[in-house]
Amino acid sequence: MNKRQARYFAIGSTLVATLVFLGLTLDSHRQFPKLTNAQNITPAVTLGKNVWHKNNCINCHTIFGEGAYYAPDLTKIAQQRGAPYLRAFLKDPSKFYDEQRHRRLMPKQNLSDADIDGLIAFLDWVSRVDNQGWPPRPITVTGAGPGAGGMALPQAVVAGSTTPAGASISADADKNPVALGERVFRSAAPACTACHSIVAGADMAGPSLAGIATRTQQTLASPAYKGKATDLEAYIRESITHPSAHLVAGAMYSADGVSFMPNTYEKDLTSEQIGHLAAYLATFK
Template identity: 80%
Template structure:
């Protein structure tokens, strides 16, 4: 290739690259309204966006991967936590964290009720933007979550597990072992249980750690303070899934105004079989 050919090749390549870039840019702008749910940008969303910038939330948090990394990414926080939790948290973050234990504490922003409602609306809008699956992992508040390397996850091949027998092994292999199926439900429910519950003792997140739930349940059912209708471990777990406000732990920051922060939609979103499987799985945490 001589100098003239090299020059023409460079010019042609530049023009082609420019055309491709412009085409992709125009196509992106064409899709922005649909991808960002622009039609759902209400005055409350705008107010929340302004509060987000006014209080410099991005100095600690990220949305869509943009911002600081000192505090959790909040892209999907509205789906993972829900409005009741966010409202109570924004009112007084100190009730959810202990600076000595967690080595960090979100400052009290003294937000007005209008700003809190706006921020919740803004974060709800953000959570519904089609961001191609980002962030890839559920939010972790305390640094420990279900699936962490040191999580205490019960084995489905223990001595008391039916899969240790020939019949049980065959059942597990055909995908009918309720404990194994319950673990899948725990990881894949929408929103995923792992977004709020840890399987590591002492690692409380938006909801309490589920390590030792079987032992705690025995004490709860025997307590005169228990307000639910469950009579045993399995029915208590079912009740906690389908009616999370049936029994609220006194003094615990997992509820506000007499209602649990846990969504009350799992009874509709999960089939009775899935709930039974989830109960069977969680019952193994002694």
């Protein structure tokens, strides 16, 4: 290739690259309203965005990967935690974390009820933006209650198999209720792993599920139990579909008589999926 050919090649390549760039830019702007749910930007969402900026939340947290990495990414927090949890947390973070024990530094912002509702609306809008799967992993901050251990979860629990030791998993996992239940545990929306660990003492937004089978027997035998279940599987089903049927006394997993557990699983999961999930959780002795 001589100098003239090289020059023409460079000019042509630049023009082609420029046209591709402009085309992609125009296509992105064309899709922005759909991807960002622009039609759902209500006055409450706008108020919440202003509260977010006014209180410098981005100095510690990230959304869409933008901000500081000192505290958890909040892109999907509204789906992972739910409004009751967020409202109680924003009113008084100290009820969830002990700064001396857990080294949590979330300050009490003294937000008004209107500001809290707006911030939750903003975070809910953020969580519904099509951001191509960001963040790439679930929130793994522990210490959601007074008795929480405040430790980081083992990587095997966060990213690997969550099958409990001793559980019998057949080679034909597609037909094994326990194996199918493990899949539901990791893939439900929101994923159970976003709020629950299977490590004893590693409480998150919800209690650790280690030993749930043993604890359930104690709960069912207690006069304080207010639900309708009579056995382990029924109790687990009830906890999934009607999480406020029985609230754990003294634990920071509910507020004003409402569990922080999402109440949408009965609608979002099939009865068969709930059965598989119950079979899986029943193996945690």
